[in-house]
Amino acid sequence: MTAAVLFENVSRHFGAVRAVDAVNLAIAEGEFFAMLGPSGSGKTTCLRLMAGFEQPTSGHIEIFGETAEGVPPYRRSVNTVFQDYALFPHLSILDNVAYGLMVKGVGKEERRRAAEEALAMVKLPGYGIRRPGQLSGGQRQRVALARALVNKPKVLLLDEPLGALDLKLREQMQEELKSLQKTLGITFVFVTHDQGEALSMADRIAVFNDGRIQQLGTPEEVYKQPKTRFVADFVGSSNVLPPEFVKQLGAANQYASLRPEAITLGGSGDDRLALDGTVLSRSFLGAANRVLVSVNGTKINVMSPATTAIPAEGQPVTLRFDRADLHLMDAAS
């Protein structure tokens, strides 16, 4: 099967800056694909390469088997939902949504009907006569989505579309996006710096850092088996244990990751690994407590259920965890 989007050794350099550096990826048709990374990691540049706003310095891009280099954005059946929505302020909501059909020469009645359908799909029926300035952030976000989807793109690109929304709205939109993607069957490529968002929505995640893909896999793989220290730290804030420490635990002389929620405080009498440490600080997060423990100078984060009692700051504590949860990482990284 041809990939929806294929990157072969794609690089995009801006002067000396390697925004995207030898990236390889293949996004399957109908997939919900997330590109996750901190700002400046190259994820947005990758998205702009797919949209056609940027051209690769080297490498090869295919969209549904067709070479994408040199094809301007307006000739690609790829649509983008922009980070700050980029709605046209001088046009009504209906004209905004119908814009793509209008420039393609679709008749007035037909594009009006299609735009109204698209608005109904994003749960904004009857909002057509308003102006973008009259809508809230969440509503503008939906309009941006309708404006892209009305063109029936083969790939929908979303550039941190939920970044400007408050938490409640964001969670609601995450679910709606996910179910919309399932119903429409369109390939979604989603850029985000929020690992929770990527983990909960995507079929597969590419974790970016410094213009390169650090790891590409399902949310579970990326979370449970981080390949590099960066992935361990960025996705799920795992504890990254230095080689000397890991060796003392009886494992290889390698970096290892240990998820905060895999560790329990106190308890005794099982065959799990036990470490003695001192509580440095603790913070209450609602459902859980985050406890920072020092074990011979190495700081370890523990996510402990709110129901477990926690020793006060400065008090000794025992950490217990399964050897299987200690995940060894590539020596090179």
Next chain:
Amino acid sequence: MSVIAHQQPAFPDRVSLTSRVSDFLWKHPYVLLTILLAPPLLWLGIIYLGSLIALLLQSFFSIDDYSGLINYEFTLATYRQLFNEANFDIIVRTVLMAATVTLVSAIIAFPIAYYAARYARGKWKVFFYLGVMLPLWSSYLVKIYAWKLILAKEGILTWILTKLNLLWLLDAWLSLPVIGGNSLSVSYTGTFIVFVYVWMPFMILPIQAALERVPANLIEASSDLGGTPQQTFRHVLFPLALPGIVAGSIFTFSLTLGDYIIPQIIGSSRLFIGQAVYAQQGTAGNIPLAAAFTVVPIVIMGFYLWMAKRMGAFDAL
């Protein structure tokens, strides 16, 4: 920490006169606003609007043809005079010139403003502002006389065209009716070139300011949705730049309508409105007719703004 907190009052007292004044103005924001706005409002109300009304009144008087004295009775006779063939010619000539100058200025200014707003950064932006503003630093008269030398029959333009063997082109142009003439410096074409040159900054800067406010991602969004560059220009860029174009055109249009120096130094001897006003209020001593002539640009500009508003030019503001 607590020691420091106890030593200092939460609201330290400051007793100097200036801080008292500041406190007073902070509590009564309208006082400051009134102090700042009163002088310009008084100026606008009394000096500007007052003069304008006085002028309007003058235009409803008439002049006694025999004594040359002003007859202080309200009449529309002076306005009727505006529609004499000679006077009406002046109006049509001026309006046509102003419209052409505005249109061509906008066409020339747009790409320059677009470049400055979209692409020029750092040093190039400074260069742009200098390039646009520098001509405004030298005297208007000096520039116009310089243009007279450039456009004259013995001037540098003729010389260059001769060297390039293109003089026939200039001659062909000058042999055209109405816009041609003996040389560029005594033709409408010359007047037009100098108008466009002198008012150009007033067209470039508002368009640049308007384009500067168009977010780059709107252009990308249009392209992303399938809009070709021409469609993006027509449906996104132009409508959003329109308030700037209208602002610029108000400058170029009204400045051309009122100017009397450029057509006097460069052009044929046929009058423009500004020259007519100058002649009527000076040598001819016909203040009512001069006043009636000045009302023409006011009416035209009012109509122009009304049309622009109706066509939605200010919707994107």
